[in-house]
Amino acid sequence: MKEFKQLSEKYLIGNYARFDVAFERGEGVYLYDTEGKKYLDMLSGIAVNSLGHSHPKLVNAITEQVKKLIHTSNLFHIPPQIEVAKMLVENSCLDKAFFCNSGAEANETAIKLVRKYFYDRGEAHKYEIITFTGGFHGRTIGSLTATAQPKYHEGFKPLLQGIKYAPFNDIKALKEAITPNTGAIMFEFIQGEGGVNPIDPQFLQTIQEIAKEKNLLIVADEVQTGIGRTGKLFAYQHYNICPDIITLAKGLGGGVPVGAVLTKEEIAKSFTPGTHGSTFGGNYLSMVASKVVLQEVSKSEFLSNVEENGRFLFNKLKELGLSPRGKGLMVGVSLPEDKKAQEVVKKALEKGLIIGTAGGNTVRFLPPLIITKEEIEKGVSIFKEIL
Numbered sequence: 531m532k533e534f535k536q537l538s539e540k541y542l543i544g545n546y547a548r549f550d551v552a553f554e555r556g557e558g559v560y561l562y563d564t565e566g567k568k569y570l571d572m573l574s575g576i577a578v579n580s581l582g583h584s585h586p587k588l589v590n591a592i593t594e595q596v597k598k599l600i601h602t603s604n605l606f607h608i609p610p611q612i613e614v615a616k617m618l619v620e621n622s623c624l625d626k627a628f629f630c631n632s633g634a635e636a637n638e639t640a641i642k643l644v645r646k647y648f649y650d651r652g653e654a655h656k657y658e659i660i661t662f663t664g665g666f667h668g669r670t671i672g673s674l675t676a677t678a679q680p681k682y683h684e685g686f687k688p689l690l691q692g693i694k695y696a697p698f699n700d701i702k703a704l705k706e707a708i709t710p711n712t713g714a715i716m717f718e719f720i721q722g723e724g725g726v727n728p729i730d731p732q733f734l735q736t737i738q739e740i741a742k743e744k745n746l747l748i749v750a751d752e753v754q755t756g757i758g759r760t761g762k763l764f765a766y767q768h769y770n771i772c773p774d775i776i777t778l779a780k781g782l783g784g785g786v787p788v789g790a791v792l793t794k795e796e797i798a799k800s801f802t803p804g805t806h807g808s809t810f811g812g813n814y815l816s817m818v819a820s821k822v823v824l825q826e827v828s829k830s831e832f833l834s835n836v837e838e839n840g841r842f843l844f845n846k847l848k849e850l851g852l853s854p855r856g857k858g859l860m861v862g863v864s865l866p867e868d869k870k871a872q873e874v875v876k877k878a879l880e881k882g883l884i885i886g887t888a889g890g891n892t893v894r895f896l897p898p899l900i901i902t903k904e905e906i907e908k909g910v911s912i913f914k915e916i917l
């Protein structure tokens with residue numbers, strides 16, 4: 531570890547504060563580090579390893595694919611890309627898909643799509659997008675600007691023009707933020723990085739009413755909440771809503787980098803040849819991985835398990851006297867003032883439990899979606915010991 535640390539410091543840009551652990555292999559919900567120590571992973575690479583580690587179907591599909599083809603570019607048809615698009619479309623309320631490589635890139639795509647849609651309608655003045663405090667949409671300049679958290683902006687100004695902030699779950703402030711230039715409202719159903727803060731159903735209702743009245747687009751960032759994380763394939767399915775644009779990434783590839791944007795036919799028309807693209811987007815490798823993930827996660831018994839086990843985790847945390855927030859296997863708890871989330875996460879790691887932090891002194895649980903009740907019980911008992 532000492533050597534890893536030295537080499538890391540010598541050769542890598544220091545933009546991450548890393549724990550002094552390196553993993554060598556994983557199986558199911560368990561990870562093993564380079565010293566052979568076993569860990570229960572209740573973070574899944576920050577909501578990425580939806581099928582856990584080394585899932586046989588995922589490993590097999592990727593292995594078989596790389597023997598044949600990894601990448602050809604979007605100059606050509608890519609059959610597994612068509613299949614994944616079909617699966618996403620047929621399992622959602624939207625009509626068309628575009629593939630890229632990350633959540634930030636999916637959100638950049640969404641921002642461009644909103645602008646182009648209104649431009650094509652002769653309403654180029656409706657370029658403004660409203661996002662909410664505590665939200666997180668990525669680190670590229672556009673998605674960073676959409677992320678209404680000043681701590682991430684420091685040193686990176688000037689930011690992108692045309693993004694406006696409003697306080698999350700504040701109906702009055704949202705109404706006041708709308709101008710003739712507003713084109714879209716962009717949000718997470720449960721703010722992940724911001725502290726696992728669910729949207730207030732009344733607030734969501736207001737977003738829908740305003741969008742309908744003013745002809746605005748609703749952009750749902752489901753990068754973290756999507757692909758089964760909340761117990762439904764998409765978090766929007768918990769509510770009576772069909773967003774105009776949905777962005778996806780994280781869990782979709784089960785660990786292989788992938789991002790996606792889903793939208794309605796009418797809006798998709800604005801992306802004509804040459805208007806947008808991504809070299810790696812939707813290549814063979816990421817698409818065969820996404821296909822396996824979708825085949826598994828979209829099964830109704832898989833999703834009901836996520837819902838049930840999520841409730842189990844929720845109740846176990848309540849038994850500790852905590853007030854969990856979230857849905858499915860996206861759960862956060864605020865800790866009392868005297869317990870720092872960062873410290874708790876560090877101690878958990880020492881004891882072989884991987885959990886994460888989020889805004890507002892929150893500890894985040896984002897286990898692989900295949901986690902069992904016994905494994906949850908094990909994780910919560912380690913967490914209890916630390917508290």
Ligand SMILES: Cc1ncc(COP(=O)(O)O)c(C=O)c1O
Binds near residue numbers: 632637666668669718
């Ligand atoms: C809701 C949400 N949107 C976007 C992103 C950015 O995704 P990526 O890191 O893949 O660019 C994240 C990452 O944490 C996220 O949680």
